[in-house]
Amino acid sequence: MSSPGHIRSLKPPEPLPAWRLYGVLIVLLPVWVVFPWVAAGPYAYLLPLAQLCGIYAIGATGLTLLMGFTGQVSLGHAGYYAVGAYGVAVAAGVWHWPVPVAIGAALGAGGALAWATGAAILRLRGHYLALATLCLGVIIAEIINRSAITGGAAGLFDLPEITLFGLARGPVGKYYLIWGVLWLVMVAMVHLTASPVGRALRAIHHDEEAAAAVGIRVFEVKLKVFIGSSLLAGVAGILYALVYTPSYLGPEEFHLMLSVLFLTMVVVGGMSSVWGGVVGAVLLTSMHEAITLAGEKAGLTQIARFEQLIYGLVLVLMMIYCPRGLAPSLHRWIQRRFRRPP
Amino acid sequence: MESFWLILAIKGVMIGSIYALISLGFNVIYRTTGVLNFAQGEFLMIGSLAAASVHGKGGVGMGTALLLGVGAAGLTGALVDRLAIRPVRHSPPVVLVIVTIGVSLVLRAAASLIWGTDPYHLPPMSEGHVTAGGVQIEAQSFWILGVAVACMAGLALFFQRTALGRAMRACAENPEAAGLCGIDRGAMSLLAFGLSAVLAGISGILLTPLLSMSYDRGTMLGLKGFASAVLGGLGHPVAGVAGGLILGMLEQFGAWFSSAHKEILALSVVIVLLLCRPQGIFAR
Numbered sequence: 029m030s031s032p033g034h035i036r037s038l039k040p041p042e043p044l045p046a047w048r049l050y051g052v053l054i055v056l057l058p059v060w061v062v063f064p065w066v067a068a069g070p071y072a073y074l075l076p077l078a079q080l081c082g083i084y085a086i087g088a089t090g091l092t093l094l095m096g097f098t099g100q101v102s103l104g105h106a107g108y109y110a111v112g113a114y115g116v117a118v119a120a121g122v123w124h125w126p127v128p129v130a131i132g133a134a135l136g137a138g139g140a141l142a143w144a145t146g147a148a149i150l151r152l153r154g155h156y157l158a159l160a161t162l163c164l165g166v167i168i169a170e171i172i173n174r175s176a177i178t179g180g181a182a183g184l185f186d187l188p189e190i191t192l193f194g195l196a197r198g199p200v201g202k203y204y205l206i207w208g209v210l211w212l213v214m215v216a217m218v219h220l221t222a223s224p225v226g227r228a229l230r231a232i233h234h235d236e237e238a239a240a241a242v243g244i245r246v247f248e249v250k251l252k253v254f255i256g257s258s259l260l261a262g263v264a265g266i267l268y269a270l271v272y273t274p275s276y277l278g279p280e281e282f283h284l285m286l287s288v289l290f291l292t293m294v295v296v297g298g299m300s301s302v303w304g305g306v307v308g309a310v311l312l313t314s315m316h317e318a319i320t321l322a323g324e325k326a327g328l329t330q331i332a333r334f335e336q337l338i339y340g341l342v343l344v345l346m347m348i349y350c351p352r353g354l355a356p357s358l359h360r361w362i363q364r365r366f367r368r369p370p
Numbered sequence: 371m372e373s374f375w376l377i378l379a380i381k382g383v384m385i386g387s388i389y390a391l392i393s394l395g396f397n398v399i400y401r402t403t404g405v406l407n408f409a410q411g412e413f414l415m416i417g418s419l420a421a422a423s424v425h426g427k428g429g430v431g432m433g434t435a436l437l438l439g440v441g442a443a444g445l446t447g448a449l450v451d452r453l454a455i456r457p458v459r460h461s462p463p464v465v466l467v468i469v470t471i472g473v474s475l476v477l478r479a480a481a482s483l484i485w486g487t488d489p490y491h492l493p494p495m496s497e498g499h500v501t502a503g504g505v506q507i508e509a510q511s512f513w514i515l516g517v518a519v520a521c522m523a524g525l526a527l528f529f530q531r532t533a534l535g536r537a538m539r540a541c542a543e544n545p546e547a548a549g550l551c552g553i554d555r556g557a558m559s560l561l562a563f564g565l566s567a568v569l570a571g572i573s574g575i576l577l578t579p580l581l582s583m584s585y586d587r588g589t590m591l592g593l594k595g596f597a598s599a600v601l602g603g604l605g606h607p608v609a610g611v612a613g614g615l616i617l618g619m620l621e622q623f624g625a626w627f628s629s630a631h632k633e634i635l636a637l638s639v640v641i642v643l644l645l646c647r648p649q650g651i652f653a654r
Contacts, residue, residue, distance in 0.1 A: 101464055148645055154463060155406050159600050160644050162593065163637040170634050284589070288471060295468055330483065337479035343472030347465050348457045 052303060053214060060207055064200045073317075075199040079272055081313045082206035083264045086213055088293040088305030090260025095291075096299035097221060098253045099233035100150065101158045104165025106286035108258035110279075111138045111168065112265025114178050117277045120270070121187040122177065127270070134266055135259060142258035143251070150250045153236075165287045173279045183278030189270060202271050209267065210306070213260060217302050229253060261290075292339060296346055298353025307355045312339075373504045378622045384511050384580070386618020387518035391573035392595025393602065393610035394525060395566035401542040401605050402562035405455060406463070408470040410570055411592020412477035417443030417571025418583040419481060422490035432495070440571040446477065447567025451560045459559070474589065482585040489587075492578040514576045521569060522611060538562060542605070570595075590633075597640045603650020612652060 067074035091105050115134030119125045125133065149160040172178045179185075220226055228249055231239040240246045269277050289312065297308025316335060323331025350357060392410060399407045421439025424430045430438070454473050458465055494510040501507075529535040540548040541558045549555055574583065574591075581587070598617045602609030617636060624635035643651060 095464075099464075101467070149641065152644060152648055155467075155604065156600065156644060156648055158406075158467060159596060160641050163597070163641050166593070167634050167637050167641075170631075170637075174630050174634075288475070291468065291471070299464075333479045333482045335479075336475050337483070340472045340475030340477075340479060343475065344454050344469055347461070347469045347472065348454075351458075351461065351465055 050218060053211070053218065057211075060211070064203060072199070075203050076272075077314065077317050079199070079203050079206050081310045082203070082210045083267050083272055084290070084293060084313055085306040085309035086206075086210050086267070087261045087264035088290050088297070088309045089210075089213055089217060090257040090264070090305075091290050091294045092297075092299065092302070092305040093217065093220075093229075093260070094253055094257035095294055096301070096304060097226065097229040097233060098250060100250060100254065101154075102161040102254075102257070103158050103287050103291065104161035104163070104168070105258075105261050105290045106282050106284070107165040107168035108138055108142060108261040109265040109268070109286065109290075110172055110282035111141055112262030113269040113277060113282070114172055114184075114265075115262070116266045117184050117187050117269045118177055121184055121277075127188055131266055131270075135262055138262035138265075139255055139259055142255045146251050146254035146258070150247065150254055162284075162287075166284060169279065169282055169284065172282060178279070179277075181279060183276060185276055187269060187274055187277060189274035206267055206271060209263065213263075214302070214306070221302055225249075289339075292343055294353075296342060296354060298355035298357075301353065301355035301359070303355045304353050307358070308353070311354070312342075315342075376505050378626055379619070380505070380507060380511065382619035382622035383615065384514050384618070385621060386615035387514050388573050388577050388591070388614075389594050389598045389617050390611040390614030391518050391521060391569055391576075392591060393599035393614045394522065394607055395569040395573075396595055396599040397605060397607040397610050398525070398538075398566040398569065399562050400599070401607075402538045403455070403459075403541070403559045404463075404545075405466045405470065406596075406604075407563075407566070408467065408592065408596070409450065409474035409477055410566070410595055411588035411590065412474045412481070413443050413447055413567040413570035413588075414574035414577075414591055415583060415585060415588030416446050416477065416481060416574075417567075418492070418574030418578045419485045419490055419585070420571075421575050422492045422578055422583060423485055425492060426490065432493070435492075436575055439575050440568055443571025443574070444564045444568040447563040447565075447570075448560055450477075450567075451563035455559065455563065456556065459556075474592075478585055478589070485585060487584060487586075489582040489584040490578070491582050492575065494579040510576075510579050517572060517576055521572060522607075525569075525607070534561070594636075597637070601640060601643055601651055603652055606650060606652065609650055609652040613650075616651070 063078065064075065067078065087105065087109050091102060094100050094102055112134050115137045116127075116130050119130035119133045120127050123130075145164055149157060149164070152160050173181055221229070228239065228244045231242070231244055232246055232249060236246050268281070293308030293312050294305050295308070296311060297306065298304035301307075315338070319331060319335045319338065323334070328334070346353070392414060395410055395413070396407060399405055399410075417439045419439075420442035421435045424438050425432060425435035428435075450473050454469055455466070458469055494508065495513045496509045499506045499508045500512070527535075529539055537548070537553045538558050538561065540551065540553055541555055545555060548558075574588070577583070577591070594617060595614070598614035599610040600613070601616060602611070602613030604610075617640070620639050621632050621636045624632040627635065
């Protein structure tokens with residue numbers, strides 16, 4: 029059917045032993061801790077950038093779990109991200125609930141919405157699922173843009189800030205908080221994907237009928253993953269609303285483009301790798317910053333449109349030349365570079 | 371009051387015929403290549419902007435401008451097939467979906483760099499209106515309906531009666547067997563993308579006098595066309611046309627219900643219909 033040069037499917041690789049997955053976490057831990065000392069003085073602008081990278085990485089990792097491991101495409105992930113952000117913003121900023129209660133409420137609302145919508149649309153497959161999630165994302169964005177409670181197109185002002193009892197104040201503290209959450213998420217991801225549950229997810233990705241035949245409750249597992257993935261997007265949204273931009277939240281962030289951006293991150297990073305979402309989020313968010321800075325230096329006013337052009341080209345070229353994404357390629361390169369041949 | 375409902379129905383049919391044309395384009399590509407083209411709305415936008423800009427700024431006559439617009443869209447479609455789709459033709463669906471999303475980003479950004487972000491207008495193909503049953507119907511409505519019907523009939527004839535059309539259908543039925551029979555699948559894919567982009571360009575040009583067009587308007591229209599195709603049942607062009615009409619009506623009557631929430635209503639109904647009849651409303 030297809031020539032050997034073409035990949036026939038993007039199935040996840042065989043599970044790695046857990047110590048090797050933890051290896052990446054252990055190697056990267058010092059980088060995470062030391063980073064604020066690097067990003068000082070003239071490089072201070074790197075800290076807010078790193079915060080945003082962390083937030084997107086959490087959202088993209090949620091999508092990796094759903095798309096890369098379970099094989100269910102979602103084009104509406106920005107919707108659940110927005111529910112997290114607006115849930116907490118409305119509860120804490122408009123109704124003046126205590127922040128921990130507001131966070132719980134936002135996660136509860138996001139989870140309930142994911143459960144309700146997932147239970148309905150996860151029966152669909154392939155293109156149909158893509159269309160249904162796309163519609164959901166647009167509906168959520170439209171509702172936020174037009175409701176009175178969310179401030180409509182004007183947005184919400186004077187939101188409270190999460191400071192972890194005053195510890196996470198200032199750019200450095202916020203950076204540690206966001207990446208700390210990301211670290212917990214990654215530990216959970218590593219555990220999950222190396223566990224029997226992870227194998228069940230891969231089985232569903234390979235072949236739903238076969239997975240059902242060996243006793244996996246396909247629908248139940250898919251629904252759980254969908255809820256988990258949406259909750260991760262919700263967590264990213266909460267961090268965005270209360271940590272990254274605590275004073276203001278507007279609807280322009282949560283458009284269809286953000287769902288596409290999450291998808292791009294997962295694809296560029298590598299759908300079938302635990303680290304794909306993180307690699308993609310860091311790379312694309314940095315690329316955005318680099319393009320904006322270069323545009324300011326060159327005095328280009330239309331820089332945002334060039335950026336879209338570059339995003340699109342990256343997506344197409346990645347799919348043509350490196351459809352497995354960067355994280356697996358990076359992994360292979362490191363293996364070749366630092367391992368002696370047997 | 372009756373005339374009010376009539377106006378809504380007429381508007382629904384107008385918008386619905388546009389959606390139907392876009393869904394036809396979707397189906398032409400999907401049936402021939404198995405690709406779901408998320409860049410369909412961008413083909414529409416390019417056709418419309420190309421025509422409007424040469425007519426408005428270049429001062430080219432209306433007929434020439436329309437031909438140029440449709441040609442620009444068709445050329446874009448063919449280029450997209452050659453440069454982006456051909457290299458990944460044997461990949462799984464998720465890769466193809468992502469490639470077309472990437473293409474749509476590139477086209478939208480390129481259009482905004484070429485034509486700017488301001489909306490463009492086209493004059494209606496003929497001025498004036500017809501009064502029937504106490505309702506004024508703009509002449510443009512008849513153009514939309516007429517051209518849409520002509521396109522559908524032409525396409526049906528092409529697929530049923532011509533060797534080329536049959537070859538494209540063969541590719542859809544069984545790609546391997548079609549290849550064995552000596553049908554050049556690459557050429558068929560090129561033709562499908564070109565033809566589909568031409569259809570999208572035509573629908574864009576028909577729509578511009580009613581709605582005005584800018585670089586970012588295509589996406590939502592493409593989504594509506596996609597929804598129409600899926601509503602009717604992917605791969606069934608006639609059912610897709612019906613899906614388009616249903617969606618157009620839904621939206622207009624939704625707008626009567628609450629004009630701010632018409633998109634939400636229409637898309638919610640799309641999801642509900644998908645869940646009730648995932649194989650399409652008219653599939654047996």
